[in-house]
Amino acid sequence: MLDVSGISVYYGNIAAVKDLSLQVEQGEIVTLIGSNGAGKSTTLRTISGLLKPRSGNIVFDGRKIEGMPAHDIVRLGLAQSPEGRRIFPRMSVAENLDLGAYLRNDKEGIAEDQERMLELFPRLRERIAQKAGTLSGGEQQMLAVARALMARPKLLLLDEPSMGLAPVLVDVIFATIKRIREAGTTVLVVEQNARAALSVADRAYVLESGSIKLSGEARALRNDPEIAKAYLGG
Numbered sequence: 507m508l509d510v511s512g513i514s515v516y517y518g519n520i521a522a523v524k525d526l527s528l529q530v531e532q533g534e535i536v537t538l539i540g541s542n543g544a545g546k547s548t549t550l551r552t553i554s555g556l557l558k559p560r561s562g563n564i565v566f567d568g569r570k571i572e573g574m575p576a577h578d579i580v581r582l583g584l585a586q587s588p589e590g591r592r593i594f595p596r597m598s599v600a601e602n603l604d605l606g607a608y609l610r611n612d613k614e615g616i617a618e619d620q621e622r623m624l625e626l627f628p629r630l631r632e633r634i635a636q637k638a639g640t641l642s643g644g645e646q647q648m649l650a651v652a653r654a655l656m657a658r659p660k661l662l663l664l665d666e667p668s669m670g671l672a673p674v675l676v677d678v679i680f681a682t683i684k685r686i687r688e689a690g691t692t693v694l695v696v697e698q699n700a701r702a703a704l705s706v707a708d709r710a711y712v713l714e715s716g717s718i719k720l721s722g723e724a725r726a727l728r729n730d731p732e733i734a735k736a737y738l739g740g
């Protein structure tokens with residue numbers, strides 16, 4: 507479904523991502539893990555069209571998308587829920603969800619999907635008329651994920667969904683990622699919380715200084731002593 511092949515991404519003269527390749531098959535949960543500054547966000551932002559690679563190719567669903575404007579990429583079925591929960595704080599939860607569907611005009615489908623999101627995230631139903639800025643951090647994170655899903659993507663990109671969340675909410679978010687996949691959406695998730703990410707993913711890539719250092723089945727990586735030492739705290 508997604509084939510990233512040899513991309514390099516620069517900020518000025520500095521390469522943040524170097525000759526990086528990764529693949530995501532339909533129906534998979536794939537995670538990209540790595541420490542601070544490894545280039546995880548840069549990779550995700552390049553796939554979703556917010557940054558342009560200096561070289562390399564990105565093919566999504568059979569179409570070359572590198573260099574395409576982000577809104578055209580969303581239209582093809584690739585949506586990103588950004589790091590830092592960039593929801594609109596002065597708009598209600600319902601209005602934020604509507605914004606996620608801004609490229610659609612099937613009113614009934616949008617209403618159905620909103621209902622589905624409220625089933626997936628019951629906390630949002632309780633707060634549906636509230637301004638998004640008054641939600642807790644975890645609720646805002648859920649809203650950001652739900653908003654991205656309102657675009658009905660084939661592939662959902664998630665940037666650090668567990669950031670700043672209490673451990674119990676991290677579990678809720680990752681359980682939700684599994685349910686999203688069961689409902690038919692493929693997921694590529696970037697995480698610093700390698701333990702949580704490797705416990706739900708099928709496959710993983712380990713990023714170090716802008717390059718893939720290791721990749722494989724998430725289960726195998728979880729049991730790899732080197733990974734445990736570097737990313738799982740022992």
Ligand SMILES: Nc1ncnc2c1ncn2[C@@H]1O[C@H](COP(=O)(O)OP(=O)(O)OP(=O)(O)O)[C@@H](O)[C@H]1O
Pocket residue numbers: 517522540541542543544545546547548549698
């Ligand atoms: N806008 C920018 N301008 C210049 N350099 C940047 C910019 N954004 C990121 N970088 C640099 O690019 C490298 C990769 O950053 P990136 O944010 O992709 O890493 P990351 O793995 O997502 O880390 P984090 O988890 O801290 O966000 C880092 O060295 C970072 O300092």
